[in-house]
Amino acid sequence: MTTFRFEVLKETLNRKPVEVSETVKRSEMFGCNVFSEKAMRQYLTKEAYNGVLSAIKVGAKIDRKIADQVASLMKEWAMSKGVTHYTHWFQPLTGGTAEKHDSFFEPIGEGMAIEKFGGSELVQQEPDASSFPNGGIRNTFEARGYTAWDPTSPAFILGTTLCIPTIFVSYTGEALDNKTPLLRALQAVDKHATAVAKYFDKNVTKVNASLGWEQEYFLIDKALASARPDIVMTGRTLLGHAPAKGQQLDDHYFGSIPGRALNFMRELEQECMKLGIPVKTRHNEVAPNQFELAPIYEEANLAVDHNSLLMDLMGKVASKHNFKVLLHEKPFAGINGSGKHNNWSLSTDTGVNLLSPGRTPMRNLQFLTFFINTIKALKEYEELMRAGIASASNDHRLGANEAPPAILSIFIGAQLTEVLKELEEVTNGKLSPEEKTDLKLNVVGKIPEILLDNTDRNRTSPFAFTGNKFEFRAVGSLANCAIPMTVLNSVVAKQLKDFKIEVDALIEEKDLKKDEAIFNVLREYIKDSKHILFEGNGYSAEWEIEAAKRGLSNNKTTPVALKADVAPKTIALYEELEVMNKVEIEARHEIKLEEYTMRIQIEARVLGDIALNHVVPTALNYQNVLIENVSGLKEVFEEEFRTIAKDQMDLIRKISVHTSAISQNVHEMIEERKKANILDNAEETAMAYCDKVKPYFDIIRYHCDKLELMVDDEMWPLVKYREMLFTR
Ligand code: ADP
Ligand code: MG
Structure with a gap:
């Protein structure tokens, strides 16, 4: 384990800056992968261009015919830049972004195929996104959710994928994402x-x-x-x-x-x-x-x-x-x-x-x-x-x-x-x-x-x-x-x-x-x-x-x-x-509480694991080294050894104090988690994680950090703060 820390440190010390070439002016680069107004003017017919523009500027609806035109020309633009796939890009309630890529490729029978991207694919998609958090909305109403094009944020290319910013809503219209309420607030x-x-x-x-x-x-x-x-x-x-x-x-x-x-x-x-x-x-x-x-x-x-x-x-x-x-x-x-x-x-x-x-x-x-x-x-x-x-x-x-x-x-x-x-x-x-x-x-x-x-x-x-x-x-x-x-x-x-x-x-x-x-x-x-x-x-x-x-x-x-x-x-x-509406508000509240609980729960598990399986065994190993040293001293010096080995013996004692405190607190923390997990609503559970579980973090950490200072640096398995913060 120890060697792992030193191996990664060695790897780090040998790093050189990764070369970055800067041959194209930033101003020329700007927006080259965005289906911007400029690209639209170049690729779209006047009718399609005006349709999208009025959707952006005054929120006008885009009709099916225009959507078909826009999609097909958007595909042409994207393919000119090596794009093979498209995705509706949305912001589910996990806080991050989500994408599911589909290919433009479409077989048309008799061994032939074309690249196709129609208005319906642009405007609306039904990702099988059933495992995104929804706070019960889709369970109560409709099992499905769909993504719908947000023309106010332009499409862009990531790698070889055309990304279309979308909202994510349930079939009954409830927002399942972070963008929909934002657009309504704006x-x-x-x-x-x-x-x-x-x-x-x-x-x-x-x-x-x-x-x-x-x-x-x-x-x-x-x-x-x-x-x-x-x-x-x-x-x-x-x-x-x-x-x-x-x-x-x-x-x-x-x-x-x-x-x-x-x-x-x-x-x-x-x-x-x-x-x-x-x-x-x-x-x-x-x-x-x-x-x-x-x-x-x-x-x-x-x-x-x-x-x-x-x-x-x-x-x-x-x-x-x-x-x-x-x-x-x-x-x-x-x-x-x-x-x-x-x-x-x-x-x-x-x-x-x-x-x-x-x-x-x-x-x-x-x-x-x-x-x-x-x-x-x-x-x-x-x-x-x-x-x-x-x-x-x-x-x-x-x-x-x-x-x-x-x-x-x-x-x-x-x-x-x-x-x-x-x-x-x-x-x-x-x-x-x-x-x-x-x-x-x-x-x-x-x-x-x-x-x-x-x-x-x-x-x-x-x-x-x-x-x-x-x-x-x-x-x-x-x-x-x-x-x-x-x-x-x-x-x-x-x-x-x-x-x-x-x-x-x-x-x-x-x-x-x-x-x-x-x-x-x-x-x-x-x-x-x-x-x-x-x-x-x-x-x-x-x-x-x-x-x-x-x-x-x-x-x-x-x-x-x-x-x-x-x-x-x-x-x-x-x-x-x-x-x-009330359903959306309450769903979000529940999701946020669950997310809170999950985060604290994961931290508690990881902390318990590191404390018991990395820190305590390392401390005990070091303690054994000290014990051996003390017994050796006893053999050599007989009477005198108590004075000579005083520091080592103190350390042996302190290490035991900290390792037992760690074990005890980790086990108490686990008990608190068990109690929190069987509470019957999201708020009570989150409160219990906050007030009963989380306070153990500081206690456990305190003892681990003390041990970090005592244990031989060569034996310590975890990369230290100074190494993470001052290695460049
Ligand atoms: P700071 O001193 O906090 O670093 P800056 O002057 O660097 O502040 O500006 C921070 C940010 O504020 C930048 O992203 C800038 O574009 C943004 N900003 C400046 N003017 C406005 C404005 N009128 N509305 C919104 N954001 C603005
Ligand atoms: Mg600022």
């Missing part, structure tokens, strides 16, 4: 944001949500990772002593990127370019061997697809470069974890970012309207936002002194805090001409066009305004962005809907002018939402106490946080906006 926010944007500009007919994610990850040598059963099975280390040098020196952050990692990034970026993922930024992160990749922001649905695709690509490219990518939120204890900031904004089809201040008081009033409504939306649904980022792995990060806490607060910066204070003083009802002028000149008029520099200082906030967008920082690195984006866009849609009703009522019933009515409603929102605004250190212990006083939730674990997903207020919200 429709809702479009509808209600457009209605509000029309107060300021009648020409607005559509509002798009934008998303720019920042993906953090670790790169570990493939051989080292494969020698750690915990990384292989759970994506994180379940034990391992902290290295002498961690990230204290901060010498990795923004430092020069190590050669092997850089070549991995270059190849990954090239693959992204071909798929039209506009990656732009790469750098080292805080922890050793931790990195970040960020694209230019895009329309939210496309950005979500691109992030899912990226996570998939990362694994493939990493393998070529002898790396394993760790997307887990907390792969190493005591070392910073990884997140995925979701930068979000709303923009109109007239080209205006609704969360960006402007040059005129009117533009700024529009900005304040969307800004304050977003704050109010979060205040109303803070627990739902927390639920939207809940997962077993993200629980390690939220509130771990390095990542935003599980408390959802909003940071807006000193300047905007001032502005809100002044707006709170706006007169109730009609405003005098003096007050209007004052607001125009001194409050709204004073908001600078560019806020960027003074708003991006606080990195401890889970939800921060950063100049022209909000940045949701508590999202986990492993998350499918569709989930937090569905929540955020839904709550903002609902808020804007209510806002419009209130403003219109003041205009009609109280005879207020439009801007007076807007000021009046915003004033009340500010008063009502103030307690969610927090400018201080979100990582501090004082904030937890203060937040509790303010009545903010602090749902530290996933099973508790997920309760908000099925709260009556949530069901009402989603049903009102037609994002999800």
Whole structure:
């Protein structure tokens, strides 16, 4: 066993960066494997092109004849690039992506065959996907689910397969995936944001949500990772002593990127370019061997697809470069974890970012309207936002002194805090001409066009305004962005809907002018939402106490946080906006709970196995070496040996203390698992795994890590932290 660790270490030390050629300009590569507008214009007839375009732009239905044309020409385009298969590409509730490849090849009798891809294959498929989680939906209603083309996200080529982004729904229409609710939430926010944007500009007919994610990850040598059963099975280390040098020196952050990692990034970026993922930024992160990749922001649905695709690509490219990518939120204890900031904004089809201040008081009033409504939306649904980022792995990060806490607060910066204070003083009802002028000149008029520099200082906030967008920082690195984006866009849609009703009522019933009515409603929102605004250190212990006083939730674990997903207020919200119905909401809740349980269960099994079958036997072997040494000393020195062998004898004793503690705790943990497994609903089981099983992890780990420090390095079977983190 020991030799295995040293063998992989040797393999690692001999690695050279894998060569990557860069002969084609990135700009030329961009989108070459995407059936983009450019490719469509080249391949499609005018009729087909217009059909797809109006499906993309205004959600028009595509008729059968057009679908046939599009499919056939899409196939022609794909075949010109060596494609042989196609697949409906979808995002089942496992959080990942799924594909099932079919060949274009079709026999036509008499030993002949053609390549065929018709409209019906493009538009709808029935994958035999019965083992994806569905929370009982398909059992209760219909056994089958089908995938349906989402023309708003363009088809692309992966390898020799044409991938068609699709939604995945049951025959009775319930969503079985993460994309369907997202699309519905985006429709809702479009509808209600457009209605509000029309107060300021009648020409607005559509509002798009934008998303720019920042993906953090670790790169570990493939051989080292494969020698750690915990990384292989759970994506994180379940034990391992902290290295002498961690990230204290901060010498990795923004430092020069190590050669092997850089070549991995270059190849990954090239693959992204071909798929039209506009990656732009790469750098080292805080922890050793931790990195970040960020694209230019895009329309939210496309950005979500691109992030899912990226996570998939990362694994493939990493393998070529002898790396394993760790997307887990907390792969190493005591070392910073990884997140995925979701930068979000709303923009109109007239080209205006609704969360960006402007040059005129009117533009700024529009900005304040969307800004304050977003704050109010979060205040109303803070627990739902927390639920939207809940997962077993993200629980390690939220509130771990390095990542935003599980408390959802909003940071807006000193300047905007001032502005809100002044707006709170706006007169109730009609405003005098003096007050209007004052607001125009001194409050709204004073908001600078560019806020960027003074708003991006606080990195401890889970939800921060950063100049022209909000940045949701508590999202986990492993998350499918569709989930937090569905929540955020839904709550903002609902808020804007209510806002419009209130403003219109003041205009009609109280005879207020439009801007007076807007000021009046915003004033009340500010008063009502103030307690969610927090400018201080979100990582501090004082904030937890203060937040509790303010009545903010602090749902530290996933099973508790997920309760908000099925709260009556949530069901009402989603049903009102037609994002999800009660059946879909409850099914998802159950799936998330089951997933939580499964993850903790797997970790518990793996930890028990490593502790009992790797750590304890190694420690006992070493103890035997010590015992032999002590008996030898006794023979040689007789009386004196007690002094001479004192350290060894202490160590023998300590090793026994730790090995028996490990055995006892592993067995107790197994008993708790047995009890949890027979509970009769998903929530109770998840709670039991969280409160009864998981606490053993730290105890078992503590004893294993102590043994790691005692046992002869040559005998230790598991690759150590310093080896994983500092081998490049
Ligand atoms: P950070 O300082 O957090 O690294 P950056 O300025 O690098 O932030 O931007 C991070 C992400 O925010 C990028 O993906 C960028 O494209 C995105 N972004 C910039 N402007 C917007 C916007 N208006 N809406 C959504 N995302 C945006
Ligand atoms: Mg950021």
